[in-house]
Amino acid sequence: MIEFKNDFYADIRTEDRSRTVISYTDGILQEMKTSVECRAFLRVYDGRMWYYASVTDLAHLQKTLDGLYAAATPNAQILDDPVVRRFERNRDTALRFADCSVRDIPAGEKQALLLSYLPLLSEDSCVTTHKGLYLDRNSLFRFQSSLGADITYDYQTCGLSFTCSMTEGEKKFTGTWQKGVTRFDELKGLNDELRAAVAEEAYFMRNSVPVTPGKYPVVLSPEAAGVFAHESFGHKSESDFMLSDKSMRDEWQLGKTVGSSILSIVDCGSVPGCGYVPYDDEGTRARKNYLIKNGILAGRLHSAQTAVALDEALTGNARATDCTFEPIVRMTTTYIEGGDLDFDQLIAPIKNGYFIKTINHGSGMSIFTIAPSFAYEIVDGKLGRPVQISVLTGSVFETLGLIDGLTRDVHLLSFVTGGCGKMEQMNLPVGFGGPYVRVSSMNVQ
Amino acid sequence: MEKEFLTETHRSVTLNVTGGKIDSFREKEETTGTVRVYENGCIGVAGCLGIPDENALTDKAREALALGIPYPCKLGGALEQEDLNEKEIIPVSELIPTMQSFLDRLGDACPRFAFSNKISLNYRKTEYRNSLGRHLTSSGSNVDIQLLAQNRGSGNLFDTSFVYKGADFDPDALLSQFKKEYNAFYTSADIAPGRYPVVMDISDLFGGTLQHFIAEMYASGASLLSGKLGKKVFSDRLSLKNDMNPATNPGVCFFDTEGCVAPDLRPTLIDRGTLVGLLTTKKSAEKLNLPNTGTAAASYDGVPTLGFNRFYAEPTAPTLSALVPGKAIYIVMTSGGDITPGGHFASPVQMAYLMENGRLVGRLPELNIGGDFSDFLGNDYIGAVRGDPSPDSMLCAVVMDVNM
Structure with missing residues (x-):
């Protein structure tokens, strides 16, 4: 039982994380382990400074907490501090995965599932080496604060990732296909999907042609659109970047037009998937937050500190990669809302453009960059040859204004490798997605 | 059966900077232990968070051999080598005043920039031993300054960065270098x-x-x-x-x-x-x-x-x-x-x-x-x-x- 002291705000976040990794290269076992780690992150606030500690010795949390209290300065008015007043005091237990925890599935069953897919990777003779990876994670979180918050919730992802390196003559390609889900059973029966993915990689290697650099109309897949939304605008919605320079608040006033009138971007922590965060790491309940609604700047993402600084409501976006870091403002699941077209209608008006199907990575500040993996020509409204593109790039705001078509259906994606990086905190699981998105002009290189 | 034993300790103290002011202080310390055993061309691995019990880890690593993970290789032979860099760059108790003074001077020198992000002191010690008599020990520290600079009013997440990672902290030299970049930024x-x-x-x-x-x-x-x-x-x-x-x-x-x-x-x-x-x-x-x-x-x-x-x-x-x-x-x-x-x-x-x-x-x-x-x-x-x-x-x- 933790004893919180008066005259300070404090909270303690613990995570009991189980993680399984099984990997094969060319059919030979490389790694098979299940790690269980328990860590805690403690915070004490005296109204002036925050004092943090990250520990693995959960038997002595009180001692660590008392050490932080000793470093801080007592403040009899701490409960009147605007940041402390803003914290929610939720008490809840939200266990979604108790009946399907990957902890309860024997490692041998996970290994057998992965092994069942490996023969599909070498059906085409151009594959010179291949890797198969099974990953899962189940976490049990508890958050307690000196204000009385006490939340327990769980989180789970599992998935498969397959990488094939292929060569034929001078042609080379390395492609990765992966599937991230929240329940182990959803990883069964993927043979046709995986076989098609490997066949497409081989087709791309054999037939792709270099792009002629220039400006073209581009159609982004839900994967590419989701990364575009995340990188181009999502990071700009993280309000902590507005704390250092007060003039930023004038530049980023809500109500300003920032994109095409058909564009709406949402961030929501309660969406199932790898960006599921029912309560953030300050104990704030998740909610649906519009960042852009119909092209208008509609909101931004907050921790308690940034919500107070900008006098806006909490959003549930104070997140830490794990219990070795303090929460900072991060996205959860970020997506573009759908429009009114189907895919054929979306590409029909394009005489000469490109369809970006999958991507390697993306980034964005005032300019954004998307590095595609699979891309195809669009010629006279039809998909054409596969093309090699290094990067798509452009001004964020100019491009947001050039979005002129959206399909109806929205696809949200989860991944089990990689994640979002922000400063020192890398690989935070986030979800993203959207409809197919048409942009009237992008710089293609 | 051959065996490797490793321990590693990381300690860090990290300050968060917002608008040129330090607003948080974070301490981390973590020790890990690892035993790897090799037999019949396979490897078995066991590890722990916290100070390791070598015998217990060795037993677990032996059990892991049953997984049959191939790892045919020879361990390195006898070698004793040590490189300990235990010099204290800045006492932890002086880190906040030292860095706030540096940030104040930087703010005066570069008034159109708003600075944020992290400054940290990092320490690591690693020890490796194996059953063929190899014993290696290494420790070292650095001060890591990762400052993001916003050109006030630009509307950008950040416009440039001032970074330094080294075994010494010379505020005058860093200020002189950052000032040159600042002057060029506005030309x-x-x-x-x-x-x-x-x-x-x-x-x-x-x-x-x-x-x-x-x-x-x-x-x-x-x-x-x-x-x-x-x-x-x-x-x-x-x-x-x-x-x-x-x-x-x-x-x-x-x-x-x-x-x-x-x-x-x-x-x-x-x-x-x-x-x-x-x-x-x-x-x-x-x-x-x-x-x-x-x-x-x-x-x-x-x-x-x-x-x-x-x-x-x-x-x-x-x-x-x-x-x-x-x-x-x-x-x-x-x-x-x-x-x-x-x-x-x-x-x-x-x-x-x-x-x-x-x-x-x-x-x-x-x-x-x-x-x-x-x-x-x-x-x-x-x-x-x-x-x-x-x-x-x-x-x-x-x-x-x-x-x-």
């Missing part, structure tokens, strides 16, 4: 599209190519370097290494997780234009019949895999002005460039300066750089310089296509 410069010497951090230049140095990818034929091992196909001026030498990479461990110690503490990939090494573990080197460069890393409870510390290029000039006399483009931040399967590289550049005779002249508008990967290592490679403009910098110069 406009321009340049016509064309081919120019481009100067950039070695990791930004070569980071995207790292996968092509991986032994398995090389052997599969999918690497752009496949078939070039042992051949002199790059520039004479290019010697490219993995920097595990604390003298140039403060705080780094001088051996890899398998107890390999490279000559000069820098595993070599390219030596004066010849591809001489790839990124290998003992296992991949053995399997592919390649020389082991000693670039293995592992989580505390995992089978060794590949690791990489930081690129190091053998300097070819003493100063930037000697490396690129005349006009050059000095790149501070790229924006996620990439290479096509055919080897074409392209990248937008978020922040770059025009440089003349090694001196920053002014800030260039956003631009794009590009070229061919093999040319970067070959005809277009100009050379490298270390310690200019800051003591920790490692910059390379390459001729590239530059477009606005």
Whole structure:
């Protein structure tokens, strides 16, 4: 039982994380382990400074907490501090995965599932080496604060990732296909999907042609659109970047037009998937937050500190990669809302453009960059040859204004490798997605 | 049965900076232990968080042999080597006042910038022992200043960065260097599209190519370097290494997780234009019949895999002005460039300066750089310089296509 002291705000976040990794290269076992780690992150606030500690010795949390209290300065008015007043005091237990925890599935069953897919990777003779990876994670979180918050919730992802390196003559390609889900059973029966993915990689290697650099109309897949939304605008919605320079608040006033009138971007922590965060790491309940609604700047993402600084409501976006870091403002699941077209209608008006199907990575500040993996020509409204593109790039705001078509259906994606990086905190699981998105002009290189 | 035993301790104190003021103090300490056992060509691994019980871990590692993970390799033979760098850079109790004073002076010198992000003091100690008598110990510290600068009113997440990582803290030298960048930031410069010497951090230049140095990818034929091992196909001026030498990479461990110690503490990939090494573990080197460069890393409870510390290029000039006399483009931040399967590289550049005779002249508008990967290592490679403009910098110069 933790004893919180008066005259300070404090909270303690613990995570009991189980993680399984099984990997094969060319059919030979490389790694098979299940790690269980328990860590805690403690915070004490005296109204002036925050004092943090990250520990693995959960038997002595009180001692660590008392050490932080000793470093801080007592403040009899701490409960009147605007940041402390803003914290929610939720008490809840939200266990979604108790009946399907990957902890309860024997490692041998996970290994057998992965092994069942490996023969599909070498059906085409151009594959010179291949890797198969099974990953899962189940976490049990508890958050307690000196204000009385006490939340327990769980989180789970599992998935498969397959990488094939292929060569034929001078042609080379390395492609990765992966599937991230929240329940182990959803990883069964993927043979046709995986076989098609490997066949497409081989087709791309054999037939792709270099792009002629220039400006073209581009159609982004839900994967590419989701990364575009995340990188181009999502990071700009993280309000902590507005704390250092007060003039930023004038530049980023809500109500300003920032994109095409058909564009709406949402961030929501309660969406199932790898960006599921029912309560953030300050104990704030998740909610649906519009960042852009119909092209208008509609909101931004907050921790308690940034919500107070900008006098806006909490959003549930104070997140830490794990219990070795303090929460900072991060996205959860970020997506573009759908429009009114189907895919054929979306590409029909394009005489000469490109369809970006999958991507390697993306980034964005005032300019954004998307590095595609699979891309195809669009010629006279039809998909054409596969093309090699290094990067798509452009001004964020100019491009947001050039979005002129959206399909109806929205696809949200989860991944089990990689994640979002922000400063020192890398690989935070986030979800993203959207409809197919048409942009009237992008710089293609 | 052969056995390896490792312990590693990390300690850090990190300050968060918002608007030039320190608003948080974070302490972390973590010790891990690892036992790896080898028998009949297989490996068994066990690890723990906290101070390890070697006997208990050894029992668990033995049990893990039953998984049958192949790892045919020989352990390194007897060698005793120790490199302990225990010098205190700044006492923890003085870190906040020392850094707040530095930030105040920086704010006075650069009033149009708003500074944020982290300053940390980091300490690491690693010990490796094996059953053949190899015993290696390494410790080291660094101060890591990672400041983001917002040009007030720009509306950007950040506009440039002031960074430094070293075993010493000399606020006067850092302020002088940051002030030069600040002055150049507010001076406009321009340049016509064309081919120019481009100067950039070695990791930004070569980071995207790292996968092509991986032994398995090389052997599969999918690497752009496949078939070039042992051949002199790059520039004479290019010697490219993995920097595990604390003298140039403060705080780094001088051996890899398998107890390999490279000559000069820098595993070599390219030596004066010849591809001489790839990124290998003992296992991949053995399997592919390649020389082991000693670039293995592992989580505390995992089978060794590949690791990489930081690129190091053998300097070819003493100063930037000697490396690129005349006009050059000095790149501070790229924006996620990439290479096509055919080897074409392209990248937008978020922040770059025009440089003349090694001196920053002014800030260039956003631009794009590009070229061919093999040319970067070959005809277009100009050379490298270390310690200019800051003591920790490692910059390379390459001729590239530059477009606005």
